[in-house]
Amino acid sequence: MACRPFIACLTGALALGGPVGCTDPIQDEPEAPEPVVEAKATSELSSTTAGQRLFTQAFPNTNGRSCATCHVLDESTALHPSNVEARLASNPRDPLFNRIDADDPAAAVPTYEHLKKGLVRVVLPLPANMDVIDVGGNVITPADRKVAVWRAVPSIQDTAITGAFQFDGREANLEGQAQSAITSHSQGGTVALAQLRRIADFERGVFSSPRSWFVSALLEAGVPRSQIPVPEDAMLLSPQEQRGHEIFKTACVGCHGGATQTDVAHPGLNALARQGRLLKPDGNVVFTVLPDVGPVPVAVPRADDKFLNVGFGFFSYLGQLGQFPAYNASVELPRYRFRFYTDGTRQHQVTDLPPIPVTASGDPYDGNPKLDENGAPIVGPNLLPQWFTTDAGRALITGDPLDFELFDIPTLRGVARTAPYFHDNSLATLKDVVDTYSQFVLPFTPPLNLPAIYPPENPGAGPESLSPAQKQDLLRFLDRL
Incomplete structure (x- = not known):
């Protein structure tokens, strides 16, 4: 497919339905926007609503955590340390403060210093061809062949134009990511695929800005990634922002390149x-x-x-x-x-x-x-x-x-x-x-x-x-x- 001129691309994207509350998907942005939720056809609205409900409510037979427990919707779907501190002070029984993310889950009185830094415990099975060793080279692999690391909670914004998922790319799709989170962080069981799909569809409709939605709309319309224009090139910028954009292109785009900003472009x-x-x-x-x-x-x-x-x-x-x-x-x-x-x-x-x-x-x-x-x-x-x-x-x-x-x-x-x-x-x-x-x-x-x-x-x-x-x-x- 030959790439259309930029304005034609934008018009085509708008024809798919712009994000809620936005009149210009590139320039009309508040200073600190809330997550942009993509508008959908009427037939899809009930599915989107159901997906958001599943995202924000805990499943039965879990520890009380929902996706939104850690991916806080009104904070760019991340987990800010200040949010953790405030919740711990106001309600220590918040589902966020489950023992699985305590500094020491076996402690008589659990503490949450790691969580206060916005970190959650991630337990991973060790690949079959690896062992844990000590400084002397002695094998000390745990009997269950699992290791734990502390990681940040990534935002789920813009997942429609990224992937694979998680910092290590261990999840190929959002449905699998949702099930793994329910199993590992909510300590729940297997969820019906239809429900996982609703969660994934909701996540695919959450964007950090109208520009991200613009890229997603063109991808959905079948425009090849390499032919999608970079929407930031059409932004109205102040002189300082324009200078910053030039530095960004020199220092950052080499790794965060392309319309999705996830390509090594240099x-x-x-x-x-x-x-x-x-x-x-x-x-x-x-x-x-x-x-x-x-x-x-x-x-x-x-x-x-x-x-x-x-x-x-x-x-x-x-x-x-x-x-x-x-x-x-x-x-x-x-x-x-x-x-x-x-x-x-x-x-x-x-x-x-x-x-x-x-x-x-x-x-x-x-x-x-x-x-x-x-x-x-x-x-x-x-x-x-x-x-x-x-x-x-x-x-x-x-x-x-x-x-x-x-x-x-x-x-x-x-x-x-x-x-x-x-x-x-x-x-x-x-x-x-x-x-x-x-x-x-x-x-x-x-x-x-x-x-x-x-x-x-x-x-x-x-x-x-x-x-x-x-x-x-x-x-x-x-x-x-």
Whole structure:
């Protein structure tokens, strides 16, 4: 299908029925909109109403939680820490405060410090070709072969244009996601498929903005993703917002690209996203030492570019050690190491992750470079030295060491209203995100060509890729996005 001109595309989308209460699906937006619910034909309204009712009411024989217990409808369908604090103060018997998400479910008097950070416990079956190991390499896999991690509650807005679902992509569709949530978080049983479909249909009709609905309408009309215009390009912006939009296109669109903002759009970044690191059995990355260049990591192909490792697992790791001001640093997160095998028999080891970054002194933190006998760094797939992970990410689903600490690429629409950020709420504010990217991510992403040329905004920090004025402009655009 040849792409229609932008205005014709917009007209075609409007013909499908715009979102409730919106006259212009691109420009007429309040500063902090409530979730946009897609208008439907009359014959579909009863199904939508039934889906919302199923979303907001607990199913029988559960612990009292509904989907909306954690995906709060009037707070961009996320779970804000302030909301948790207020509910705990007003009603400690709220279904949110079930023992399954207590810091210690077996405690005589449960506490909820993790939940106060917006984190819920996610229990996952360990892939058949993996074991949990300790620092010495001894297998310590639990008898039930399950591991638990603490993760943020993702917004269900814009799920019509995203997927797979959850931070690790473990759910292929919304119906499966709904059943898993009812089983795991509401401690309920199997729900009829018709009811799961109603919940999923309701979720597909919730958007962060009319622009997201616009993209969804064109997808539903059969327009190929690659031919859908980016609606932000038609937004009416202030001069500051326009400057921020240009920075966004330079610094953010490379990973959050396309009309859905979930595509790796930069050719160089796409190539990097499809590369894994060749690993030794001890988990260390294999390096080739080139004359006049130094150690260069050996890359191997990886199939899926929808999941990336931008280093935020490392920030949580540092936060647990008191070396980074992570928002989640005050709560204890798991400290895992994993062994990967060729198959489910677990007889032939492939690698251990993360590797232990020991030096000649035997101390991983003695301040000396962590180098092997060839002068190559002792690092894992993220090319950073760490001796545990708080969450192995996509690898806990696939059993593939190339997926270690990889997480889904989220859309950034509505991002200003869903703090804290990342899979484990490691950063509290959008300013923290922009600051961290400017200092620690953008300078080390060569395809973007954003070297650290600006003095640090904070004393003692390193140079940055963005100036203070550029960061303010970007934040202003993200507020509108």
